[in-house]
Amino acid sequence: MIPPAPTGAPPLLVVDGLVKAFGGVRAVDGVSFVLRAGESAALIGPNGAGKSTLFSLIACQRRPDAGTVRMEGRLLTGRPAHALAGYGIGRTFQIARAFSSLGVFEAARTAARVGLPRAEADRRAGDLIARLGLTGLADATVATLSYGDIKRLELAIALAGRCRLLLMDEPAAGMAPAERRALMELVGALAAEEGVTVLFTEHDMDVVFGHARRVMVLHHGRLIADGPPERIRADSRVRSVYLGESAGDSNPSDPDQPT
Numbered sequence: 001m002i003p004p005a006p007t008g009a010p011p012l013l014v015v016d017g018l019v020k021a022f023g024g025v026r027a028v029d030g031v032s033f034v035l036r037a038g039e040s041a042a043l044i045g046p047n048g049a050g051k052s053t054l055f056s057l058i059a060c061q062r063r064p065d066a067g068t069v070r071m072e073g074r075l076l077t078g079r080p081a082h083a084l085a086g087y088g089i090g091r092t093f094q095i096a097r098a099f100s101s102l103g104v105f106e107a108a109r110t111a112a113r114v115g116l117p118r119a120e121a122d123r124r125a126g127d128l129i130a131r132l133g134l135t136g137l138a139d140a141t142v143a144t145l146s147y148g149d150i151k152r153l154e155l156a157i158a159l160a161g162r163c164r165l166l167l168m169d170e171p172a173a174g175m176a177p178a179e180r181r182a183l184m185e186l187v188g189a190l191a192a193e194e195g196v197t198v199l200f201t202e203h204d205m206d207v208v209f210g211h212a213r214r215v216m217v218l219h220h221g222r223l224i225a226d227g228p229p230e231r232i233r234a235d236s237r238v239r240s241v242y243l244g245e246s247a248g249d250s251n252p253s254d255p256d257q258p259t
């Protein structure tokens with residue numbers, strides 16, 4: 001588990017008054033929060049709450065209608081998505097696609113090579129793929145990997161670039177429960193070792209309540225709750241928002257106990 005962020009840790013990501021509308025729908029409607037170095041936060045909400053849109057605004061895939069995002073004090077809003085790495089932000093979503101013709105080790109090494117001498121980059125890439133259980137696949141072409149292996153490789157690639165903030169859009173989607181737990185435990189351990197702050201969206205409440213130290217709840221584009229998992233679980237507004245959700249695992253009133 002990731003230890004709680006030290007009190008008074010410096011603000012890493014500052015999201016201030018983000019708004020994004022599609023026609024008449026305010027998908028993100030005035031969202032503000034501060035993520036401090038060392039935190040591990042999950043962004044949850046029922047279908048259509050605005051999670052993907054908010055994530056895409058933070059990750060510079062869309063421009064907000066209003067509001068700003070700052071990383072370590074530097075304005076991120078308006079920058080292209082490929083500038084994220086230069087701000088110390090790694091994103092796991094679909095990274096592997098860009099590396100599909102490379103071998104697994106080569107892909108991790110390419111990411112590690114940015115700003116590191118060759119020998120050090122090789123060592124870092126080797127260490128990370130070992131930690132992620134991919135050593136046996138070091139020479140396999142990325143395009144041939146299974147879904148779960150791609151997810152692990154994406155994590156290795158994001159961390160190889162020595163990001164300070166890791167953005168993960170449904171990191172465990174499509175995985176079997178045991179594989180999900182293993183992946184998130186690895187994320188927690190690696191983030192703690194590397195001093196990386198984590199922000200992730202997730203539908204699976206076991207993953208959210210088992211692995212986030214902070215949970216932010218979106219509803220109709222607004223943050224309706226933000227706090228430690230135990231407080232979110234007991235929040236009457238959060239419970240009422242999730243009532244009637246069809247997916248059994250989408251109800252935060254009845255998640256598994258945190259591991």
Ligand SMILES: Nc1ncnc2c1ncn2[C@@H]1O[C@H](COP(=O)(O)OP(=O)(O)OP(=O)(O)O)[C@@H](O)[C@H]1O
Nearest residue numbers: 022025026027045046047048049050051052053054
């Ligand atoms: N490109 C788009 N054009 C029009 N409306 C959109 C677009 N993207 C999102 N929306 C609308 O914005 C709202 C928020 O959608 P968003 O996908 O961000 O929610 P979400 O919380 O990620 O949902 P889910 O959990 O179902 O993925 C929804 O009403 C959605 O229909």
